[in-house]
Amino acid sequence: MREFGKHRGAVVGLAVIVVMIAVSVLSPYVAPGNPEEITQERLAPPSWNHLMGTDNVGRDVLSRVMWGGRISLAVGFVAAVIAILVGVLVGGLAGYFGGRFDDLLMRFTDAFMVIPTFFLVLLIVSMFGTAITNIMIVLGLTSWPQTARIARAEFLSLSKMEFVDAARVLGAGSARIMFRHILPNALPSILVALSMRVAGAILNEAALSFLGLGDINVITWGQMLHGAIRYMTVGWWMAIFPGLFIFLTVLAFNTVGDGLTDALNPRLRHR
């Protein structure tokens, strides 16, 4: 943790994430207005009344950005957690048991990693509906292979450690060794993967929304950008601010991931 603290960018990133989460959670109290309220003040440029201007039907962009953060961040976290659960399960089993079983699982993982999952997501979401829960699940279930690779490497090297032998001698079963002994030691790497997955899922949700496959019943940053396409020339603020929030959030998660990697990798540190 001390090494992480030395990574200035990562600390700033963490602060940005905390602020983003706080603003999103507290948006009913801190947002200046109602995000859904339609007014006559259409496409008003940023001013003291509307710090980020208003959109094509007169809704306050700042309020929408704050409320949109709730769903966008939720998509990021839920999808990332699903991806981590599947990835750690697949990678963990493969790394721990090894042999033929490992070969089979990893062959599947590699095959999955190669295929352009975004097109698969496009297809599934357009067929099964664009409800936000659908999007979260689909994004999660298609982005686990990278995590599986990381988890496999960790479980493989940790299962050869002496403390695992000690636990086995003491009579611990495979499940207990995996969850109680190996998993806690693999957590830092899994945390890095989580951070990267959140960033990826937020970007992918935005891309889906942009292509018109977002949930039209909720406000997300991607959905706001989708609405802004046709008004770019007359209301640049409609496009700039939601995009800026996606950018900052993704940047923050990526820098935190990088900071964690540096802190975990002492070989690269002392240079």
Place this chain on the structure above:
Amino acid sequence: MSLRAYVLRRISYSIPTIFLVIIFNFVLIHAAPGDPVIYLYGHLDVTGQQIEIIREAMGLRKPLYEQFFIYLSRILRGDLGYSFYFRQPVAELFAQKLPATLLLMCASLLPSIVIGIVLGVTASRHARSRIDYLISGSAMYGYSFPVFWGGMVAIVVFSVWLGWLPAMGMTTLTVAEEKVGLDYVVDVLRHLVLPATVLGTWYLASYVRFTRASMLEVLEKDYIVTARSKGLEDRQIYYGHALKNALLPVLTVIGLEIGMIFTGAVITETVFAWPGMGSLLNAGIVSRDYTLLMGGFLITSMCVISANLVTDCVYAILDPRISYR
């Protein structure tokens, strides 16, 4: 193992991947809520009787495994179905649109690979210095913005405000005579600048990151220390000794990311109305033309799988250790 045996084995490895993609398509069309006929033809006004005829023709009455083999043999023959939105075979549609997408991909990919590697090496040469922080820092920024948003901003700034470059399409649409020869090429290039730059920035960022990380790893090796103690020049050490070895993992990453590259191209095309596969898929999304979307998934998968195969074989030729393992 000889190089040929390696290549053959590598080809056999990609067969399960192709199968996986085909199975995904097949399962999806059957697992989706509702009738496959309604999915594929539902947006047309079909009567109950017509549905029965289609069902018979599609072989939907046969057992599922038999249906799968019918589907498989159709795909192996290159028949990807018929787009009811465009009223054209899907394979034909993609064949028409692929060149524009490939042009955009190459125009953004090639410069970003070269510049990315040079910047990555420079960053590793001055690791932990100001130059390194500047390069890796900017790479982090370039890596984190949504491509389509970058495109929107670029259009607003360079087309709308400054009016330097065209914002939409691949050629200028004029009522007057069509541009020919050099004029045409210049026109296309002018349209290419914004989408290729936006897309390229994003690739560039990831290649800088990978090259730098890979270089730092290699620079630890004993033969670099030897090269240094021999008194070789910096240039020779970095570009001659280290980069040669550091490039291999970068090559793999480029191969693995072809899928992402396709995704980025498709999204960028949508922003700039570039008439390639992205615009095609976008039409498929709007009209819910599932045959078209499935064809898109299949074709991009095939491209990605072959690109992977090629990078792996190039890798094996460049690095004999791989095939002799």
